[in-house]
Amino acid sequence: MAELTEELPQVKADEPAVPSTDVRVHPAPEPPRNPRQGTPTVIVDDLHIIYRVYGAASETEKGNAANALMRLVKRQGRPEMKEVHAVRGVSFVSYHGDAIGIIGRNGSGKSTLLRAIAGLLPPHSGAVYTDGQPSLLGVNAALMRELTGERNIVLGCYAMGMTPAQVREKYDNIVDFSGIGEFVQFPMSTYSSGMGARLRFAIASAKAHDVLLIDEALATGDRDFKRKSQERIMQMREEAGTVFLVAHNLDVIEETCNRVIWLHKGKIKMDGDPKTVLAAYNA
Amino acid sequence: MSQPESAIADAQAGGPSNGTPATPQEPLAKLAERYGLRRAIARPRLPVYLRQLWERRHFVMTYATSRNVSKYSNSALGQLWQVLTPLLNAAIYWLMFGVILGARGKMEPNVYIAFLVTGVFVFTYTQRSVTSGAKSISGNLSLIRALHFPRAALPLAYTIQEFQQVLISMGVLLLLVLVTGQPITWMWLLIPVALLLQTMFNIGASMVLARIGSTSRDLNQLLPFITRTWLYASGVFFSIQDRVGEQQWIADLMYFNPAASYIELMRDLLIQFHPTRPLVWFTCVFWAVFALIGGFWYFWRAEEKYGRG
Numbered sequence: 001m002a003e004l005t006e007e008l009p010q011v012k013a014d015e016p017a018v019p020s021t022d023v024r025v026h027p028a029p030e031p032p033r034n035p036r037q038g039t040p041t042v043i044v045d046d047l048h049i050i051y052r053v054y055g056a057a058s059e060t061e062k063g064n065a066a067n068a069l070m071r072l073v074k075r076q077g078r079p080e081m082k083e084v085h086a087v088r089g090v091s092f093v094s095y096h097g098d099a100i101g102i103i104g105r106n107g108s109g110k111s112t113l114l115r116a117i118a119g120l121l122p123p124h125s126g127a128v129y130t131d132g133q134p135s136l137l138g139v140n141a142a143l144m145r146e147l148t149g150e151r152n153i154v155l156g157c158y159a160m161g162m163t164p165a166q167v168r169e170k171y172d173n174i175v176d177f178s179g180i181g182e183f184v185q186f187p188m189s190t191y192s193s194g195m196g197a198r199l200r201f202a203i204a205s206a207k208a209h210d211v212l213l214i215d216e217a218l219a220t221g222d223r224d225f226k227r228k229s230q231e232r233i234m235q236m237r238e239e240a241g242t243v244f245l246v247a248h249n250l251d252v253i254e255e256t257c258n259r260v261i262w263l264h265k266g267k268i269k270m271d272g273d274p275k276t277v278l279a280a281y282n283a
Numbered sequence: 284m285s286q287p288e289s290a291i292a293d294a295q296a297g298g299p300s301n302g303t304p305a306t307p308q309e310p311l312a313k314l315a316e317r318y319g320l321r322r323a324i325a326r327p328r329l330p331v332y333l334r335q336l337w338e339r340r341h342f343v344m345t346y347a348t349s350r351n352v353s354k355y356s357n358s359a360l361g362q363l364w365q366v367l368t369p370l371l372n373a374a375i376y377w378l379m380f381g382v383i384l385g386a387r388g389k390m391e392p393n394v395y396i397a398f399l400v401t402g403v404f405v406f407t408y409t410q411r412s413v414t415s416g417a418k419s420i421s422g423n424l425s426l427i428r429a430l431h432f433p434r435a436a437l438p439l440a441y442t443i444q445e446f447q448q449v450l451i452s453m454g455v456l457l458l459l460v461l462v463t464g465q466p467i468t469w470m471w472l473l474i475p476v477a478l479l480l481q482t483m484f485n486i487g488a489s490m491v492l493a494r495i496g497s498t499s500r501d502l503n504q505l506l507p508f509i510t511r512t513w514l515y516a517s518g519v520f521f522s523i524q525d526r527v528g529e530q531q532w533i534a535d536l537m538y539f540n541p542a543a544s545y546i547e548l549m550r551d552l553l554i555q556f557h558p559t560r561p562l563v564w565f566t567c568v569f570w571a572v573f574a575l576i577g578g579f580w581y582f583w584r585a586e587e588k589y590g591r592g
Contacts, residue, residue, distance in 0.1 A: 130322075
């Protein structure tokens with residue numbers, strides 16, 4: 001905490017103050033398009049996330065029915081367990097209309113932070129407060145490779161909680177946006193990786209999300225699709241949601257986001273406008 | 284088991300008043316309260332949970348159908364296997380128990396076939412629901428970690444998937460029973476009721492196993508032994524009453540077994556002159572209601588823990 005609050009003022013030194021909130025950790029929002037613009041959507045308060053990782057059991061313990069029974073009876077987990085402190089005291093506030101890029105090395109806690117914001121991982125201490133339900137752009141887990149694109153669109157939409165009327169309404173949009181054409185009638189297992197990624201993004205972004213969390217979704221797909229998906233993200237921002245974007249491709253972040261958070265070993269190293277943070281990150 | 288207890292306590296307590304004390308510079312909890320922001324993790328109350336589950340009914344149905352379609356998409360015979368598998372099983376049991384071991388007792392050969400096939404088909408439905416239910420959480424961690432929905436949708440979808448299969452195999456069963464010379468009676472009208480009761484039991488049982496399977500990763504190794512024992516104890520290929528002899532209380536106990544109850548009920552409906560057990564409807568209704576309510580409640584109690592750790 002202390003470290004964070006010391007750090008922020010330097011990053012923000014050249015930023016104008018925003019009067020609407022008492023927490024000033026974010027660059028000036030663009031001119032308001034929506035009355036809700038500028039009100040907080042996600043508040044992360046001194047968040048700590050600790051994973052428990054089960055190590056591989058020794059050979060003698062695996063697959064033995066008697067041992068399995070003993071564990072059931074004693075209600076024990078596997079013995080070897082390691083704790084991974086993935087997020088160590090992160091605090092920030094995001095607002096309506098923000099598109100926040102999260103950068104950092106592998107293992108710096110980016111994906112963990114996203115899952116915690118989505119409410120999919122419990123905090124060890126601290127808290128995440130949200131307005132509405134943040135959603136990971138992660139519909140692909142519900143899709144089935146053996147099924148056709150058509151079936152997967154319907155399945156994915158229902159998995160995100162749409163009604164049949166909404167699915168009918170969005171169906172053509174999704175097909176058009178993904179640009180896969182007649183391949184929609186073929187099983188997804190026949191798609192190239194780019195086509196699969198496009199369809200997944202098209203399905204996932206079909207629903208209006210209050211808070212959308214995107215984890216490396218734009219890494220695949222051709223140039224044209226990248227441009228289209230960035231436009232879609234911009235559009236979602238304008239609908240006064242908040243978009244979080246994790247990417248290793250810094251160009252995408254620079255073009256899409258109005259704020260960047262740099263995570264390093266589970267802590268915020270820097271939080272501010274893309275130019276400043278990316279310059280420091282690349283240095 | 285695999286998550287910090289304090290987190291659960293926090294989540295259950297809800298409100299920001301219980302949260303980490305905010306630092307003097309940044310009263311974030313206060314800010315959250317002022318704008319009406321809520322904590323991301325909390326288990327909804329039971330009525331809310333039921334409503335959420337109802338709102339996801341389209342997902343449950345689509346997911347079940349999709350799994351059925353994709354399951355056999357790689358085999359040449361496709362969905363025909365839904366029928367072939369129980370038929371082949373019944374053929375093996377008929378050879379083993381009917382012909383070689385002489386388990387048919389006093390039954391006529393063609394009555395025994397109807398008796399056996401009914402037993403195998405009914406038991407297979409419960410067995411498959413329970414086995415797949417045990418994997419419904421542990422096999423879908425990526426889905427659980429990516430999307431929000433009441434987790435009970437998963438074991439429910441798995442049971443409905445089996446239900447869709449059983450509708451097909453029931454058609455085959457009725458055909459077989461007719462071929463062995465059983466007449467169509469008014470009793471056949473009660474078959475959907477019997478199936479409904481068994482489905483209620485299966486949903487409840489698969490929810491219980493889904494929760495156990497989500498933490499005990501070795502359950503799937505153990506389950507085949509349990510269901511095998513259950514199969515032998517349920518009188519699928521022999522008449523419990525004929526085997527037990529004088530000790531009537533043993534027979535009563537064995538018939539109280541839910542699988543045996545549903546098998547006996549279906550035999551009552553399908554096979555003429557099959558001796559009806561007293562109270563068979565009672566045990567079937569009891570197990571359906573008890574398992575559905577108890578299983579659902581047991582599953583819901585751990586709702587916020589699924590997919591963590």
